[in-house]
């Protein structure tokens with residue numbers, strides 16, 4: 001899914017070049033996620049020492065946290081070539097066989113959204129991953145023949161936002177599985193300073209902190225907000241990204257101090273003001289804010305739930321205590337308590 005709102009974790013095609021300019025190329029430049037970085041470092045160095053390709057690698061986690069970046073880093077660290085494709089792009093097993101048989105020894109094959117690969121292609125991938133060979137079936141019915149083809153030893157890097165949708169046999173074939181988690185504000189602060197340095201944007205400590213706190217734990221959003229604040233600083237300010245500039249710029253884009261945008265706040269406000277905090281059904285809530293149920297469910301709710309501002313209960317959506325307080329209201333005594341997953345600083 002792609003959409004263009006400023007705090008979306010998804011990338012638009014128009015942004016790809018802007019993203020590429022700040023994308024880390026080596027493991028040492030990859031900010032935070034220390035556990036994953038350490039484990040990958042060992043895996044890659046071990047394999048390089050032995051002169052064999054490392055185990056296949058599965059990266060899971062929400063969009064915008066660095067899976068594509070890590071896949072490219074794996075290839076650079078191994079001094080290997082990389083071929084990139086995605087699950088939905090592989091419609092027939094023949095498409096995948098063509099890619100696999102054209103790989104050079106030691107290449108990295110990166111398959112994004114690997115949970116969306118078609119079943120016949122997935123089965124072909126099993127033998128390629130395990131035995132470095134594929135059986136390509138030629139013809140149909142009783143006359144069909146399987147032609148075995150060799151595949152050069154390679155490393156598959158699979159990325160998925162929905163690891164629960166991967167089949168057991170697929171998951172079992174990855175020797176290394178890593179989960180990327182949301183970034184703590186302190187890590188996004190470092191990331192923003194690095195990006196600002198690369199882009200030649202002067203940024204102050206409090207400017208970086210202001211943007212980091214509004215970035216929903218997601219590097220992609222942090223980098224996007226930095227680009228928007230830079231525009232504001234250059235057009236209406238002195239060119240320096242400081243706290244006041246960041247606040248003024250993000251007000252223009254309707255991103256509040258927790259990273260909620262206009263629609264997120266509309267949902268929360270409707271829940272609190274029109275339904276006394278809920279519970280209320282999704283479709284009723286969607287009508288109240290004049291949006292499709294899908295948009296509320298897929299675009300707003302995942303963040304509101306993760307930020308501990310809204311809870312999904314069997315009886316409907318409810319505003320949590322933090323949700324009431326975020327809008328500056330006093331919650332009723334019976335309100336749902338919900339942990340705030342963002343401010344805990346996961347995995348660092």
Ligand SMILES: Nc1ncnc2c1ncn2[C@@H]1O[C@H](COP(=O)(O)OP(=O)(O)OP(=O)(O)O)[C@@H](O)[C@H]1O
Nearest residue numbers: 019022023030031063064065066067068069219220
């Ligand atoms: N740890 C990190 N350090 C520095 N920059 C990062 C880090 N993680 C992500 N980024 C930056 O954030 C942007 C998004 O990262 P990336 O494209 O790798 O995310 P993704 O998880 O593959 O997202 P998607 O699932 O949408 O493909 C990139 O511009 C990348 O440079």
